[in-house]
Amino acid sequence: MRSASRVAALPIALLLVLTMPASASASVQEAVDTFTYSQNMHPLGYSAREVPLTGTGSGIFNTDLAFWGKTAYQGTYEGFRIIDITQPDNPAEITNFTDCVAGTTNGNQGDVIIWENVLVRSWNSPAGAGGRFCGGIFTPQGEEGVHVFDVSDPLNPVGLAFVATPCGSHTATGVPDVANGRLLVYNSSSSGATGCRGLDIIEVPLDDPASASYLRFEPSGLQSLPNIVTVDQPSPAAGTYAATGAAFGPLPPTTPIAGAIELVDDGSAAPTEGCGPLIGFTAGAIALVDRGTCGFTVKVSNAQAAGAVAVIVANNVAGAPFTMGGSDPAIVIPAVMISQADGATIKAGLPATGSVGASPVPERSCHDTGVILGSVNLTACAGGDGFSVWSMDPADGGSLTDPQVLYSRSIPGIGIGHSASFTWDGEVLIFGHEPGGGSQAQCQATSSDVNRSLFFFGARTGDELGTFIHARPQTNLENCTWHNYNVVPLKNGRYVLVSAGYQSGLSVVDFSNPASAQEIAFADPAPLVNPDNPAAIELGGDWSSYWYDGRIYESDITRGLIVWELSANKVAGAMKLGHLNPQTQELSLP
Numbered sequence: 207m208r209s210a211s212r213v214a215a216l217p218i219a220l221l222l223v224l225t226m227p228a229s230a231s232a233s234v235q236e237a238v239d240t241f242t243y244s245q246n247m248h249p250l251g252y253s254a255r256e257v258p259l260t261g262t263g264s265g266i267f268n269t270d271l272a273f274w275g276k277t278a279y280q281g282t283y284e285g286f287r288i289i290d291i292t293q294p295d296n297p298a299e300i301t302n303f304t305d306c307v308a309g310t311t312n313g314n315q316g317d318v319i320i321w322e323n324v325l326v327r328s329w330n331s332p333a334g335a336g337g338r339f340c341g342g343i344f345t346p347q348g349e350e351g352v353h354v355f356d357v358s359d360p361l362n363p364v365g366l367a368f369v370a371t372p373c374g375s376h377t378a379t380g381v382p383d384v385a386n387g388r389l390l391v392y393n394s395s396s397s398g399a400t401g402c403r404g405l406d407i408i409e410v411p412l413d414d415p416a417s418a419s420y421l422r423f424e425p426s427g428l429q430s431l432p433n434i435v436t437v438d439q440p441s442p443a444a445g446t447y448a449a450t451g452a453a454f455g456p457l458p459p460t461t462p463i464a465g466a467i468e469l470v471d472d473g474s475a476a477p478t479e480g481c482g483p484l485i486g487f488t489a490g491a492i493a494l495v496d497r498g499t500c501g502f503t504v505k506v507s508n509a510q511a512a513g514a515v516a517v518i519v520a521n522n523v524a525g526a527p528f529t530m531g532g533s534d535p536a537i538v539i540p541a542v543m544i545s546q547a548d549g550a551t552i553k554a555g556l557p558a559t560g561s562v563g564a565s566p567v568p569e570r571s572c573h574d575t576g577v578i579l580g581s582v583n584l585t586a587c588a589g590g591d592g593f594s595v596w597s598m599d600p601a602d603g604g605s606l607t608d609p610q611v612l613y614s615r616s617i618p619g620i621g622i623g624h625s626a627s628f629t630w631d632g633e634v635l636i637f638g639h640e641p642g643g644g645s646q647a648q649c650q651a652t653s654s655d656v657n658r659s660l661f662f663f664g665a666r667t668g669d670e671l672g673t674f675i676h677a678r679p680q681t682n683l684e685n686c687t688w689h690n691y692n693v694v695p696l697k698n699g700r701y702v703l704v705s706a707g708y709q710s711g712l713s714v715v716d717f718s719n720p721a722s723a724q725e726i727a728f729a730d731p732a733p734l735v736n737p738d739n740p741a742a743i744e745l746g747g748d749w750s751s752y753w754y755d756g757r758i759y760e761s762d763i764t765r766g767l768i769v770w771e772l773s774a775n776k777v778a779g780a781m782k783l784g785h786l787n788p789q790t791q792e793l794s795l796p
Contacts, residue, residue: 237765240732241711247729248771250757253289253297255282255766259744260737265311267763270377270690270750272320274785277360279325280761281316284308286327287767288360294757294769300360306340306353313338313350319380319787321389323358324415328375328393329368341365350374352391354410354418366416371395372423373402379575379789383606387412390421390606394572394587400430400526403569405587407607421607426587426594427569427614431527433458433542435518435552436561437467443555449518449542449562451591452530453621454503458540462563463516466491469553470509480505489513492562494552497522497543503532506541516562517541520549529591529621533654567614570594573640574625574690580794582632584665585609588623592616593637595665615668619656628665629693629701630795634720635668636703637661638688645745649686649710651679660688660705662720672720676710683733684709685743690750692788695781697795702726702776704758709733709747712760716776727772734764755782 237252258264269281276292277300285303306327307313312334319326329352333345340353343365351371356364376396383390393406404426410418431448438444451457468491472482480493481500487493493509497519509517516539521527527543542562544552552558572587572594583599596609604610617623617637624640641648641657648657658676663669680686691705703715714727736744750761758770781795 234768237768238729238731241729243729244727246773247727248773249768250771251293251295251297251769253299253767255280255287255299255302257764259734259764263309266309268749268761268766269315270317271752271759271761272318272787273754273759274320274322278759278767279318279320280767281318281327283311283314283316286316286318286325288357288363289767291769297767297769301363303363305342307338313340313345315376317375317377319378319389319391320357320785321380321382322412323356324389324410324412325355325357325363326378326380326389326391326410327353327355328378329353330374330376332374340368343368352378352393352408354415356415367418369408369418369420371406371408371420373397373399377574377789379577380787381577381606381790382792392575392577392585394575394589396571396573396589398526398528398571398590403427403430403571405572405575424596424609425569425611426572426589427565427611428567429565430569432565432568432570432591432614432616434462434563434565435542435544436462436563437552437555438559441555441558443552443558447544447548447552448565449544450527450529451616452502452506452532452541453619454530454532454534454541455506455537456540457616457618458516458542458562458564460564460566462561463492463540464561465515465559467494467518467552467556467558467560468492469494469556472508480508482508484508484512487512487514490515492560493517494549495519496549501532502530502541503534503537506537506539507534510537510539515539518552518562519543520552521546531621564616567611568616570614570623573623574789576625576627576789578628578630578632578791578794580632580792582628582794584628584632586626586628586635586665588626588637588639590623591620592623593626593635595635595668612666613668615663617661619654625688625690627692627789628791630695630791631699632665632794634671634701635663635665636691636693637663638691638705640687640689642687644687644689644708645685645743647680647682647684647686647743649676649680649684649707650682657687660715662717662723672717672723674715674717674723676707677713677725678710678728678730680710681733683743685745685747686710689748690752690788692752694753694777695783695795696777696779697781698779700776704751704753706748706751706760708749708763711748712751712758712770714772714774726774726776729760729770750788752786752788753777753780754786755784756780
């Protein structure tokens, strides 16, 4: 939904909200008849793949985009579409390929990469009982990864290979290595499980794509989790323990907080859970608390009130610790979580002293990955509470098949890092996150600033350069976050971003000054109405919006492909690339 008070803050040229231009085709009129859009946005064309909001076919969504020449490739939850965009005002579907999981969401998402006649599609969940076929290629039961297709005949895509990955393929990024006759794929599983936090590197030989193979796994950091708990000698528990963090309170500092480690006692039947005021706790100590009964913010607040300088929460179930949720702006001390096993070890080693601090370069899950080649040669994956950056430059000790991790950056208040991209000069990294997993209304006027924010960082340093809060508050019935985006390829040093935001539609942002970014164009649909429960959110909106060769292409989750033209001096002179995998910038610009 649009807010008149927020739109009024836009430049005067954008104030007019348009009705459909007479020249727009009927199909475009139907596709965008609920949209409000800025004066400089013009709907050109529409290729429908309408997804029912209920019943048969519902939930089999449209997803990400890739481009080669005059052809667009749109992922879907049951396969992919091939669309002729020779005439942007009349995009024509060539094929709606469903010979993977037709009529189901098994394997879902279906992100796509295109290189000449080779298409790579992500398969994001274990194949069901008995396995599954995708393009005639068998996917064994329980396995997930990527499928490789020959799309030289767009009317008849042919499956060539399945490459299994240990943790699935949520998204995938194409990295051309033409000098060696291959397309590399940096695969992101989006899993935070041990052994999954990083990138799978897959090789697709261009002269024999059917022989695609798994090369190696590249960890996203040097330590397994973002924080470290240290127990000092002479305790029998002396050593270091990997720890997660919290969505509330400050991050643990790089210079660890030291003190005595004390197991809490609140005088209750479960005294070590810290759900009530603490008894006999020593001010200045680090509180060790068991998970259970009450919320994490309650435990940390009680420890803070007793004088704790940091809190260690021991998990109460087996397995890896996780980022603790909750919100309490009154909490001013850091909190971390360790595993149940590590908690038992530390308890057995008390009394002891120790410390809580940030890991220098922690691993994180990789949800989506951006790559810039040319003279920059950087990769960034977003996931968990921030992002990690690698160099493929031999001067940094990296290569395309063995990137060198440079740093990992945690951001307070972030739980699901989603997207990372670069300016074309490689100076700025753009980071987006997905509070609520993309299904919640996180762009309301009452939503927190951090949940509505896009972030800008120095690409090689991780220094924060600025943020941009979503300019158009949405209703409580519109799922909304910053989602998939790219930067317009300009040689004049100006930075302009085209971004999707689910039911907030698409946004064009000038962030030439990252500390003072400004929305310069938008197209915002009215809320979808849930036919089963009008008081509930109906998932939909803009999955991806990208600038490609002079147009904006929008992949709408339930509508299909919408093509827009932007009339704005700030994008004048943009390069035409001839092909685009939006997560990959194959060259750098001065």
